[in-house]
Amino acid sequence: MDRRTMIQRSAAALGAALTASPSASSAAPAPAPSTSVEQWDRCELSLHGPSSGNPFTDIEVSATFTLGHRSVDVAGFYDGEGVYKVRYMPDEPGHWVWRSNSKTPDLNGHTGAFEVTKATGANHGPVTTAHQYHFQHADGTPYFPFGTTCYAMAFLGEPFEQQTIDTLRTAGFNKVRLCLLPKPLGHDLFALPFEKHADGSNDLTRLNPAYFAHCERRIQDLCDLDIQADVILFHPYDGWGYKSMPAEVNDLYLKYAVARLASFRNVWWSVANEYDLVKSKTMPEWDHYFHVIQQYDPSSHLRSIHHSRVQYDNSKPWVTHASLQQYDFNKAPEYRAAWGKPILWDEIQYEGNFSRRWGNLSAEEMTRRFWLAVIAGTYATHGDTFNQPKGIPVWSDGGKLSGTSAPRIKFLREVVEKITKVGLNEFEGAYYLSAGTPNQLYLYYFDFHQPAEYDFPLPQGIDFKATLIDPWNMTMTPLPGTIRAVGKQKVTTDEGEASTASSTRVTLPGKPYQAIVFEKV
Amino acid sequence: MDRRTMIQRSAAALGAALTASPSASSAAPAPAPSTSVEQWDRCELSLHGPSSGNPFTDIEVSATFTLGHRSVDVAGFYDGEGVYKVRYMPDEPGHWVWRSNSKTPDLNGHTGAFEVTKATGANHGPVTTAHQYHFQHADGTPYFPFGTTCYAMAFLGEPFEQQTIDTLRTAGFNKVRLCLLPKPLGHDLFALPFEKHADGSNDLTRLNPAYFAHCERRIQDLCDLDIQADVILFHPYDGWGYKSMPAEVNDLYLKYAVARLASFRNVWWSVANEYDLVKSKTMPEWDHYFHVIQQYDPSSHLRSIHHSRVQYDNSKPWVTHASLQQYDFNKAPEYRAAWGKPILWDEIQYEGNFSRRWGNLSAEEMTRRFWLAVIAGTYATHGDTFNQPKGIPVWSDGGKLSGTSAPRIKFLREVVEKITKVGLNEFEGAYYLSAGTPNQLYLYYFDFHQPAEYDFPLPQGIDFKATLIDPWNMTMTPLPGTIRAVGKQKVTTDEGEASTASSTRVTLPGKPYQAIVFEKV
Known part of the structure; x- marks a missing residue:
């Protein structure tokens, strides 16, 4: 049995060259690290296996990535020419080890290790909700x-x-919507x-690694641009029938796409x-x-x-x-x-x-x-x-x-x-459209309204600096001094205005589509 | 009993000087016409009656205006200084007669007649729905x-x-919203x-004819401007408590306002x-x-x-x-x-x-x-x-x-x-906002859309002339020649476009807020 392990540097700068020990049992000691990868970059493990039959449907391969007592199972994919790959985006620094798993002996039981270093530069990791x-x-x-x-x-x-x-x-722009199909x-x-049969019809049992590899280069280009x-x-x-494939093909495609792409931190x-x-x-x-994606995406x-x-x-x-x-x-x-x-x-x-x-x-x-x-x-x-x-x-x-x-x-x-460092939250029900953080930050956008002045209902006793914003001409014009609400304020609503003089009155440009931001000093 | 009848020319050009016969029984023959008024102008009858007591609440007067077998009862109002008036906007040409009705003897039983001539010039009568x-x-x-x-x-x-x-x-503008109170x-x-009591509080039993007469001049000014x-x-x-008057005062006010104003054709x-x-x-x-207004408005x-x-x-x-x-x-x-x-x-x-x-x-x-x-x-x-x-x-x-x-x-x-002579009807569900009359007239307004060209889904086989409209710059630019839909058209929807070439394609200005109208030749 040829248990060659192919070690590759991933096509893009993100990839790590991983050295697999040529053979290992589960009881074997963890191999010494032979290379390192930055946190949230990609490790790509290449294994040689069968190219006969249908590797897309007949063969499964995965790898278990382990850091201390934590293990992560990652599904691999067939990349053509007898090459099987497993990609993973390690999310913690430290000394990781891996072991391949497959019912196909050529692909099973390979092991290796690598060092994950802290992210540097523009690498801030994947985006999550917050x-x-x-x-x-x-x-x-x-x-x-x-x-x-x-x-x-x-x-x-x-x-x-x-x-x-x-x-x-x-x-x-810092996000792009793009189609994979x-x-x-x-x-x-x-x-x-997908491949085609000799008669030109789709062979939906065989994916085309070249197609996906090409798409990956574009996704990596995006990653390189943050x-x-x-x-x-x-x-x-x-134009090809891909929107109405049999259920098992949709699953095959999804698992394949996730196995190929889940290690890209910008996906x-x-x-x-x-x-x-x-x-x-x-x-x-x-x-x-959704369930399939969740099941197969380790990241x-x-x-x-x-x-x-x-x-x-x-x-x-x-x-x-x-x-x-x-x-x-x-x-x-x-x-x-x-x-x-x-x-x-x-x-x-x-x-x-x-x-x-x-x-x-x-x-x-x-x-x-x-x-x-x-x-x-x-x-x-x-x-x-x-x-x-x-x-x-x-x-x-x-x-x-x-x-x-x-x-x-x-x-x-x-x-x-x-x-803002946390995002803008809408002040729901505010008289004019506004968002920010209470007592800290107030961004107003006046849309088609063009008030000549406005008494902004800022919280009492806090000093704010104000900046006029012209969204079309792309200018920010700081107003001199600070603004502090003191005493009773003149609050404008559709019902009317209180007559008390206000310390938060700002003269506005009197034209539509203007904005202003108040930032706590 | 003093049965003087005051004959007045209405303050404005609309009014007719009506001569009342000094006395009449219901059996008396219709008096000869002594003056004439244009259709939809105003006839104003003035009668002298009591000025003591409360003429606003104690005395009612009306007149019956008759043309052939048609009679119209019109409520009058007290105009101060012992003068009671009945105003009517005759809506048909012909020989009209009138008779006053009141439980107050001074005001009852006066008669007169007048000729109503066809409207001329800018007098097109009141506005109705159509x-x-x-x-x-x-x-x-x-x-x-x-x-x-x-x-x-x-x-x-x-x-x-x-x-x-x-x-x-x-x-x-050809309509103005204005307050009467x-x-x-x-x-x-x-x-x-309303009058005031000596202590400054409202006397809601007494209206102020001078106030209403003044307002009427402005309404007549509007009428003179069409x-x-x-x-x-x-x-x-x-600022005076008029929004929360007792129910009977609201009725008193409404009847008074309607009696004074219903003869103004622009009301x-x-x-x-x-x-x-x-x-x-x-x-x-x-x-x-609403019911009171309907009940008292003869027009x-x-x-x-x-x-x-x-x-x-x-x-x-x-x-x-x-x-x-x-x-x-x-x-x-x-x-x-x-x-x-x-x-x-x-x-x-x-x-x-x-x-x-x-x-x-x-x-x-x-x-x-x-x-x-x-x-x-x-x-x-x-x-x-x-x-x-x-x-x-x-x-x-x-x-x-x-x-x-x-x-x-x-x-x-x-x-x-x-x-249009009939008004624009919306083409509901049209792909772009449009209104007009099917097969006759198509007005499009593109709002924030700025298509460079569009194949207008005009009906087949009808010649239209097209005119580009710039709503802000107030220009109308006729396109040369005529446009006629022939054969299959390219119809654009969110689902896509048919590929058939169209004869109704128009190059548009490619900027927002533009319009175009197609009028049947």
């Missing part, structure tokens, strides 16, 4: 999603895939996720885009996909499902956050109450000039919607769909941005990152 | 309300009352609608502004006020009631149209289905720079809301509340306009009056 309605990295670094949409960026072909990455390098693009793709990859696992835009699972337009699947099936990445018209029940415990196709931001309080989770308005229509009404917002309206999302204590996702010459993709598939809202969204992201 | 969801004048002339708000214009004092009229002369304005008013007067009979902005009855903020009145009382003017938060049940049969304080124009279809009547969004917030959120819309947003109302097959009302120096009123009480939406609203009124 403070109930918000997010942060695993190391506690705040993360506030300001996403965009590039559905086809992983299979668009060159030069467009590189254009996408180049655009994202400076655009300011292909979309019809009007031309042949470089590969497809951009979260909201990976869409199913969608209705199908989020989006079970589907517009799930309710995939007419071939039932609600119990969608639930089941517990974020999980959501995106709807078109019919919301999924986001209160279900396997959903980590809501991923909505809506823009009625005033419903945020009722959704928070119902779901108790972060809310992402993941499609709020797109900036563009398409004929379809979801694809032709002005940049001003897209900017406004981002502000409305943020001031509702929630998050939004951008898209850009301007007509392009034949053969040139629109941004929401990838390529180049055409619109002008992106810099304004980047500016809003910078504002939010500057003023 | 085509279920719209309005027209009694002579069939189309009328589409584009209103504004000048609550205090009838009791603001000079120079502001004249300023109001001067502003309205050119502003382009006074609002506190921070200074003494020229008069109040502007409908949406007369608000009760409101919650009270509409708005039973209340923000009725639900008048906490002292119950829903059966509001119903009752059946339009009737509505305006809410703040709690809608009145506009399906009640005495309501002629809905007068809403909302701006969720997308609810128009459900309201039409529920009420089957015209819908006026009579407060959609105000253009301005007030601190209160209802008073600080940008001109762009106000313009947008008017377009949204029109494209929903409904109508809107403007208001303008910019901060002013002390002592200067804001436009929504009267005076001068400060905002810049008014010319755009005037432009929209001109567009509507140009393209």
Whole structure:
């Protein structure tokens, strides 16, 4: 029996070169560390095994990763050419050991060890939910999603895939929604996720490792740019029958995708885009996909499902956050109450000039919607769909941005990152739209209102510095001195105003779509 | 017994000088006509009677106006100084006779006659509902309300009352909402609608004819400008106790107001502004006020009631149209289905720079809301509340306009009056907001959408001329030639587009807030 163990450095900088001891029994002493990997980077174990038969359906391999008394079982996958891989994202520093498990003797009982060092630089670990309605990295670094949409960026072909990455390098978005299964693009793709029979029909028992490896490079590109990859696992835009595969194929595909991708620290699972337009699947099936993902993902990445018209029940415990196709931001309080989770308005229509009404917002309206999302204590996702010459993709598939809202969204992201470490919570029922932290931080967005002045109902006896914000012109103008509410305040409501003079009156620009923030000194 | 009959020409040009025969029994022959009045102008009969006691509560007078076999009973009112008046707006040309009726001998049994001639010039008669969801004048002339708000214009004092009229002369509005009962304005008013006792308390048994006569001059000013007067009979902005008078006083006041004002052809009855903020009145009382108005108004003017938060049940049969304080124009279809009547969004917030959120819309947003109302097959009302120096009123009480939406609203009124004679009906469920008449007229408003082109789903085989409309810049740009849908059309929906080439594709400006109209050639 050839028990060669293939040791690989993962394609990207994240990977660790792991040395496996050529043979080991469970009683063997843990091998000495032969290499090291940074926390939340990827360890990739390569084993040689059979290439005959159907390795995708006939052979299972996994590895157990152990740190002290903690063991984590991680499912592997067949990567073609007789190579089986197991990938893991170690989440704690220390001396880890591993052992492979398989009913296939070639793949069973390999062992090795590696050292996990503390994360450095921009590596803050995966994103998790935090403070109930918000997010942060695993190391506690705040993360506030300001996403965009590039559905086809992983299979668009060159030069467009590189254009996408180049655009994202400076655009300011920190999350991208992308499809793992292909979309019809009007031309042949470089590969497809499943093999074909000789007669051209799908062989849904055999996945195509080259297809997935290619998509992984794009996801790694995103990781290298500190951009979260909201990976869409199913969608209705199908040209090959992938939206209506047999149940066992869906499971095979999901397990394969999770085994390949769960070690990418920037991955989020989006079970589907517009799930309710995939007419071939039932609600119990969608639930089941969540279960499969949870079962096979050792790193517990974020999980959501995106709807078109019919919301999924986001209160279900396997959903980590809501991923909505809506823009009625005033419903945020009722959704928070119902779901108790972060809310992402993941499609709020797109900036563009398409004929379809979801694809032709002005940049001003897209900017406004981002502000409305943020001031509702929630998050939004951008898209850009301007007509392009034949053969040139629109941004929401990838390529180049055409619109002008992106810099304004980047500016809003910078504002939010500057003023809070925990996220903005909506002051529900406030007279003007506002969010922040009581007694600490008050961000107001006036939308179409243009008051010439306003007596802000700030808490008594606290000194605040105030900064006027122009969301479109991207300026922040600090007001001189500090503002402190003393004595009775003039409180403005629809019922009227108390006549007491106020110390919190601020002269405002008297034009619409302005904002102001009060930060405790 | 002194049976002098006072014969007056009504204060305004509308009035007819009526000659009453000095004595008449019911058997007397109809007197010869001594004067004439135009149809829908006002006849005012003046009779002398007692000035002692309380003429407001102790004495009733009415007159029966007869044309052939048709008789109309019209309640009169005490105008002070021993003068009792009966006013009537004759609605048919011909030889009318009248006879006064009263238990007070001085006022009973006077007779007279007058000739009613056909209306001329700008006199198109009062406005009624038409085509279920719209309005027209009694002579069939189309009328589409584009209103504004000048609550205090009838009791603001000079120079502001004249300023109001001067502003309205050119502003382009054809309806004004105004209060009949006074609002506190921070200074003494020229008069109040009720007398006071010596101790300064209200004498709610005695109305003040001078107050009402003054208000009438402003209503007549509006009539002379062809502007409908949406007369608000009760409101919650009270400084004198008028919002919580005893039930019998409310009836006394209503009958008095109707007797004085029902002969003004431009009067509409708005039973209340923000009725639900008048906490002292119950829903059966509001119903009752409608009943009283209907009972005493011989000319059946339009009737509505305006809410703040709690809608009145506009399906009640005495309501002629809905007068809403909302701006969720997308609810128009459900309201039409529920009420089957015209819908006026009579407060959609105000253009301005007030601190209160209802008073600080940008001109762009106000313009947008008017377009949204029109494209929903409904109508809107403007208001303008910019901060002013002390002592200067804001436009929504009267005076001068400060905002810049008014010319755009005037432009929209001109567009509507140009393209339809019957009003625009919403194409409910259309892919883009549109209204018109099937096979005849299609008006699209793209709101925040900015498609670069669109294949309009026009009906087959009809030639249309198309005109691009820029609502803000107030331009209409006719497109060359005609447009005719032939063969299969490319229909755009959220589901996708048919690929068939279309003959109805129009290149659009690719910027938001644009409109286009297609008119059958």
